[in-house]
Amino acid sequence: MHKAPTAAMPITTEERDFFIALGERIEQFRKTRGITQAQLAETLGLTQQTFQSYESGRRRIPVSAMPAVARALSVSLEELFGEQDSSARKRGxxxxxxxxxxxxxxxxxxxxxxxxxxxxxxxxxxxx
Structure with missing residues (x-):
């Protein structure tokens, strides 16, 4: 038997809002560090168009890519997700x-x- 193609799971409003906010944070971190979309896309092995769609929230960034994005921007995953990085505050x-x-x-x-x-x-x- 052939498997039927799996339909894409619909995205909830809450998930869409999360990815839009995530893209805005990434853009802010990127601009603060003086990195262009093209430079960051190249670092991550993506096309600029793909990265731009992540940053604008039009596409979801794969979970597996999140650590690489955080490293490229020199931020913690907590900061990338908009959470306070409690470990940074404790370090002095x-x-x-x-x-x-x-x-x-x-x-x-x-x-x-x-x-x-x-x-x-x-x-x-x-x-x-």
Whole structure:
């Protein structure tokens, strides 16, 4: 016997609202870090069009992709889902390098690229 194709499960209003809000948070994190949709899509192995449909809430982001999205945006899954990250509050002040990364994200693109080149240079020398 052949299996009948499985129909897509309808999405509830609550689920639709969740994915729209998730897309808005992703967009906010992405823009704060000075990352374009194309850059993030490439990092995640997606087309920009697919990523844009996730960010706009038109398509649901697969659960299996959530950890990669969080890592690419340097946020916890809790932050990605809009929850307070209780572990971050308990750890005390952010490490110096984390503050530096946040400061770099606020720089103009050209200066961000310069900092990235310097870091790449230092890391390449350290691996020799």
């Amino acid at each position: 002040p952010a490490p110096k390098w984390q503050k530096q990364i946040e400061a770099i994200a606020q720089l103009p693109k050209a200066k961000q690229q310069f900092v990235a080149q310097v870091i790449d240079s230092v890391l390449a020398q350290a691996q020799r």
